[in-house]
Every structure is written in C-alpha cells, then in structure tokens.
Amino acid sequence: MDLSITYIIDKAKEGKEISKDEVAELLSVKSDRDRTELFSAASSVRDRIFGNKVFIYGFVYFSTYCRNNCAFCYYRRTNKLNRYRKSEDEVLALSGSLKDAGINLVDLTMGEDPVMCAEDYSDLLRIVRRVKDEVDISVMVSPGAVPEGSFSKFKDAGADWFACYQETYNRELFSKLRLEQDYDERLNQKVWAKKAGILTEDGIMVGLGETLEDRADSIIKMGSLGCEQIRAMTFVPQKGTPMESMRPSEPMDELIAISVMRLLFPDRLIPASLDVEGIAGLKTRLDAGANVITSIVPPHVDLAGVAQHELDIDNGHRSVAHVLSMLDEMGKRSATNTEYESLLKDLKAQNR
Numbered sequence: 001m002d003l004s005i006t007y008i009i010d011k012a013k014e015g016k017e018i019s020k021d022e023v024a025e026l027l028s029v030k031s032d033r034d035r036t037e038l039f040s041a042a043s044s045v046r047d048r049i050f051g052n053k054v055f056i057y058g059f060v061y062f063s064t065y066c067r068n069n070c071a072f073c074y075y076r077r078t079n080k081l082n083r084y085r086k087s088e089d090e091v092l093a094l095s096g097s098l099k100d101a102g103i104n105l106v107d108l109t110m111g112e113d114p115v116m117c118a119e120d121y122s123d124l125l126r127i128v129r130r131v132k133d134e135v136d137i138s139v140m141v142s143p144g145a146v147p148e149g150s151f152s153k154f155k156d157a158g159a160d161w162f163a164c165y166q167e168t169y170n171r172e173l174f175s176k177l178r179l180e181q182d183y184d185e186r187l188n189q190k191v192w193a194k195k196a197g198i199l200t201e202d203g204i205m206v207g208l209g210e211t212l213e214d215r216a217d218s219i220i221k222m223g224s225l226g227c228e229q230i231r232a233m234t235f236v237p238q239k240g241t242p243m244e245s246m247r248p249s250e251p252m253d254e255l256i257a258i259s260v261m262r263l264l265f266p267d268r269l270i271p272a273s274l275d276v277e278g279i280a281g282l283k284t285r286l287d288a289g290a291n292v293i294t295s296i297v298p299p300h301v302d303l304a305g306v307a308q309h310e311l312d313i314d315n316g317h318r319s320v321a322h323v324l325s326m327l328d329e330m331g332k333r334s335a336t337n338t339e340y341e342s343l344l345k346d347l348k349a350q351n352r
C-alpha cells in the first residue's frame with residue numbers, strides 16, 4: 001500500500017487542507033489496494049453525512065436543438081441528426097409520470113435551442129413554472145449559458161437548481177472544447193445563479209485531453225466555487241464530431257474523481273450518472289462515494305441521454321423502477337421528497 005495515499009486520505013478525512021499536488025496524487029492511484037482504500041474512505045464519509053439515502057433525479061432532455069458547436073458533443077449545431085423538441089404538455093406529462101414513479105427532482109435540460117432562448121426564455125420559463133406548480137416537484141434547469149439578468153426570472157419561475165458544466169478549468173483546453181464560447185461567461189453562470197438564490201451544479205469531463213494536474217485543479221476550483229452539486233463524467237467520443245476518433249477514457253478515472261470530490265467536499269451532492277455506462281455503472285459510482293442518481297430516462301417516450309443517447313433507455317434499465325430495485329439490493333434507499341426538499345431548504349439557507 002502506498003503510505004502517502006493513506007496519509008492524504010487521512011488528512012482529508014480530518015478536514016485538513018489538501019494541496020493540488022496531493023489531489024493529483026490521489027487521482028493517480030493505480031493499485032487495486034489503493035483504489036479500494038480510496039473508495040471505501042469516500043463511501044464512509046458519504047455515509048456519515050447522508051446515511052443510506054440516495055437522491056433520484058429524472059432527466060427530461062426536452063430539446064436537442066443547439067446553436068453551439070462544442071467539439072465533444074453529439075448534439076453540436078453542425079452534426080446532421082434527427083432532432084426533437086418536446087411540447088410544453090409533453091414535458092408536463094413526462095415530469096408528472098417521473099414524479100409518480102418516485103423521483104425527487106426533474107432536470108429540464110436542453111441544448112441552446114434558439115426557439116427556447118427567444119424572448120428571454122419565455123417558453124422555458126413557462127415550462128419551469130408549470131412543472132413546479134402543477135407537478136409539484138423540485139426543478140433543475142439546464143439551458144446552457146444565459147444572460148445575467150435572466151437568473152432572477154428563473155428563480156421567480158421556481159427553479160431550485162441551475163446546472164452549467166464548465167467541463168474543465170484549463171482555459172486553453174476549454175477554448176478547444178467549447179468552441180466560440182466565453183470561459184468567464186460560463187464560469188459566471190454559477191456565480192450569477194447563486195446571487196439570485198438558486199442552487200448550482202458544475203461538472204467536469206474526464207479524459208478530454210486534460211492532465212492529472214488539470215483535473216486536480218478543476219476539482220479544487222469547482223468545489224471552491226461553492227456549487228452544492230458537483231460531478232465528473234467520462235468523455236465518450238461521439239459520432240460525427242471532431243473528437244470522434246479519440247481513444248475513450250477509462251470509467252475508472254471518473255470513479256476516482258468521484259471519490260476525491262467526496263473526500264474534499266464531503267457534504268456536496270455528487271451524481272452517479274447512468275449516462276456513461278448505463279445501469280451497469282450504478283453500483284461502482286455509488287461505491288465510489290456518489291449520492292445522487294442522475295440521467296434516469298423513462299423508456300418508450302423518445303427521450304435521449306447526452307453521452308449515451310440510447311444506452312439502456314428502451315429496455316427500461318434507466319427507469320425509476322429498475323433503479324429503485326437495484327438500490328434495494330445494495331441496502332440503500334431513495335430519499336422521500338420531504339427529505340429532499342428539507343435538504344434544499346438547508347442548502348439555500350447556507351448560501352455558500
């Protein structure tokens with residue numbers, strides 16, 4: 001066993017500050033013994049704070065139109081594909097059925113769809129308000145980058161969360177990934193949302209060509225921004241994009257990043273996304289310290305995922321019922337909506 005790994009883990013568990021080099025050291029663990037030690041430390045930190053409760057998010061990717069051209073994304077503007085935009089009533093019905101199935105939150109996600117961005121997001125704001133009022137469920141909105149003045153409108157419409165992933169905190173790499181987009185404007189999404197009183201989620205992608213030091217730096221900066229939910233997701237090369245032929249990275253690096261985020265930022269919500277390996281990746285992500293299940297997509301309603309647009313959707317393995325039965329087998333349980341809403345109330349009151 002690498003003693004320096006044990007030393008850094010112990011330091012983190014005691015709440016002491018961990019340097020960027022030490023974070024990079026944790027991210028580089030190779031042996032099974034060191035990885036097992038890291039995962040088990042992260043899970044025990046998570047269990048100490050959250051017990052066996054797991055939060056469940058339904059994913060409603062309601063428009064795959066996008067005006068942007070991110071180099072890594074299947075839905076980039078120039079990729080020729082069949083796109084869809086769900087109607088307001090369809091979004092309402094999907095959100096309602098996800099709630100009935102047992103989710104804690106609906107994540108309303110879209111590409112930067114010019115139709116939805118028009119008239120200062122009036123259609124999107126109406127959808128958020130209706131899901132909040134008529135379905136009566138917590139709402140995350142993921143509309144891409146929006147102007148500073150719009151955040152108070154999202155707040156008034158009832159959005160609990162605003163999600164906007166930086167993907168990397170290396171500015172040079174950012175400019176190669178999020179083409180023609182402004183690094184600071186994207187970073188400010190989180191700052192502006194917080195100022196408006198909305199909880200925030202940020203995320204990084206793992207295996208996009210970043211170094212271990214970049215990854216360490218991104219995790220530290222993302223957590224230090226105070227986002228209440230932080231995530232790491234493995235880059236999956238997408239057909240028709242400039243990064244199509246890049247070698248896919250190992251999901252193991254994502255698991256390690258999840259554990260490191262948990263050790264550094266014990267009380268944050270950290271997703272186990274089904275969007276990389278489908279349901280097969282659920283247990284490993286929870287074992288690494290995650291406590292939210294995201295990218296739950298109901299079958300047979302023609303909704304897509306992001307990184308894996310079809311994987312495990314129509315066979316129902318990304319449905320709420322299947323996830324709940326797997327949680328049961330793992331000795332975990334989904335939080336009730338009362339528990340989740342009470343957590344959000346506390347997080348909003350802390351306003352990190």
Ligand code: SF4
Pocket residue numbers: 066067068069070073074075076077110111112144
């Ligand atoms: S990552 Fe988002 S903003 Fe970028 S092309 Fe894809 S959908 Fe559009």
